[in-house]
Amino acid sequence: MTVTDSTKQYHYRPSHKPNQLLYGTGQVAVVTGWTVKQAIAKHLQQSEYAVIGQLYSPTRGINLLIRNLLANPHVRFLVVLNATKEDRNSGGTKCLLDFFEHGFAAGSSDTGKHCWMIRSSISGYIDMEVDAFALEQLRQNLVVKEVFSITEAVEQTRNFVAVTQQQEIQPWGVPLEFPIESVVPTVLPGTRYGHRIEGKTIAETWVKIIHRIKTTGTIRPTGYDGQWQELIDLMAIVTDEPEGFYFPEPNYLPCDRAFIQEYLSQILDDQPYREGVKYTYGQRLRSHFGRDQVEQVIQKLIGEIDAASAVMTLWDVKDHEKGGSPCLNHIWVRVVEQEISLTATLRSNDMFSAWAANAMGLRALQQHIRDEIAARSSYDLRMGPLITMSQSAHIYDDTWENVDRLIKQQYAVISKQLDYNDPCGNFLIEVTDGEIVVTQTTPGSGEVVACYSGKNPLKLLREICAASPSIRPDHSGYLGMELQKASECLKTGKLYNQDGK
Incomplete structure (x- = not known):
């Protein structure tokens, strides 16, 4: 016909x-x-x-x-x-x-x-x-x-x-449209710029990240027919990710071991140009600029172990013109006191679907550099933290329902797993000679580094937090309660016992 x-x-x-x-x-x-x-x-x-x-x-x-x-x-x-x-x-x-x-x-x-x-x-x-x-x-x-x-x-x-x-192929029917539900999140007040989140594992840190963005992230339109919630300049620190990676059971991460094994090659290995594929991180690191930057960093640190210039870049100035620029832009490797850390900067980061895989790929790169240094030199370095700086840390609107479920099921559990070791140290509170006396000591060795005294608990707390601005929020809350309790004992003449009733 x-x-x-x-x-x-x-x-x-x-x-x-x-x-x-x-x-x-x-x-x-x-x-x-x-x-x-x-x-x-x-x-x-x-x-x-x-x-x-x-x-x-x-x-x-x-x-x-x-x-x-x-x-x-x-x-x-x-x-x-x-x-x-x-x-x-x-x-x-x-x-x-x-x-x-x-x-x-x-x-x-x-x-x-x-x-x-x-x-x-x-x-x-x-x-x-x-x-x-x-x-x-x-x-x-x-x-x-x-x-x-x-x-x-x-x-x-x-x-x-x-x-x-x-032959004429007619439409199979009439156009059909069906209603679709939309999720409108509740956003609490919070800081837009500059955030710090720390966890022992990638899985733990990921849940904390998602909670922070979903709670206080700014809702903005995207260039992809939707919205996202965003925080700007979010630093995530993973301190103790095990070799081979930790996957919770049951696994609530948006990736599994099989996917990660395939994904690692995109960061660790060079790949030839393929039509339809803009880039891989491995290709940018290994050959895009005519140098193997991973090998350069290994050689740099072997020759100068405390170098502050072990840097790799994935950004090409031509990316401004042709588009499709990599989200991962910059990697910095540093050795301090026999510990190797890796810091990565990502200009744009899908924190729900991509960050966990990004972090595992970067951790594998960190492990690779550590192992190669150990194999080629006398340096046997400890694995230090993995740090990511996500300049636009966001979650897309089509994941908000999954995000709410994750927070409901996992965030409360993770929040209860408190580690009471604050890098700012410990605080010993006493009531003596008609005053509240607070002694600050270093974590571990217990060396005295500061002493605060007075009768006003709020004034004391502000003084302590001003002198140690990086004190953990839960630690400052604990100090506030203990200082108020010490103040009441000072007024009533009761014996003060830190952590007691």
Whole structure:
């Protein structure tokens, strides 16, 4: 059959994330994982496709992608690209393919919300508000093809175009839209700039980070059709991450061991240029500037162990012009008193979905540098802290529901696991000679470093906190209670006993 109007054009009208998509006038949708959509579009005419977009995450993206397809029933063909390891690691494209092949069933999301769960080994869900019959109609009326290279994606798209040129392919139905719930967070007052969060493990620190952002982060629009909550200049310090990494049981992190093993190579190893992949951190560190910066740092520290210039950079001045600049910009390695630390600066950091994996990759790099120094020299360094400086530390609005669940289930538990060792030292409180006397000692050795005395507990507390501004908040609260108790004993003549009733 020959089409009577082979030049018929359609217009893709998405209900969600319109600024993240490339539009054409055809009937083929192309979905990639992390391969950039422009790598496909530059090989095609706009008349050859309806839309091209990236599916970064199965839990955050498929629900919206399916809704957009339901709103555009003229799309009758779907090309799903799994070209790179990054595409496959994200899991989104695999879950999407499983939706069309295996379907869905009623279930619950990670947050306990009743929804349609995709029958897949990769977690993915669609809002229950989307009609099941409409989902089945979509599954039955789209021809889906998985491809494994950009060349194959272009060829398959054109094969589908050829079908539409041979016979008229009508829309499978009318555009369908379904209501979607929005989550509006409650934000408490707090500091916007400059934050410090510390934890023993990456998992513990991550929960504290998420809680801080969700509680006081500023809500701002993004360039990606949504909102985020953001804190500016957030320093996270991980003090005791074990070799091989700690994963809680059950694992509440947004990554698992299998994903991390694949991800580590993106930071540790050089990789050749591949079309559709803007960069990897490993490529930026190992070869982008014509030098292996990791090797340079190892050699630098072996020759000058206390050097303050063991620096690696991932930022290229050309990034201002071409876009797609790396989020990780700068790494500094330092050895102090036989302890090696690593500090990384990230200009933009998705703290919910990406920070934990970023931190594990950086910790692996830190371990690699330590091990290489030990193998090539007489230095056997201890692993010190991992420090990240996230200049824009944010969580996207499509994760707020998961964030609330994480905080509810994990933050209270972590908050109870207090370590009473304050780097500012210990404070011995006594009532003697008609005054409250506070003696400050160093942690560990107990050397006396300061002494404060007076009768007014508030004045004493302010004096102590002014002299030791980095005192832990819970420690200053404890001091306030003990000083007030000492003041009452001073007034009544009762015997004061620190930590007593």
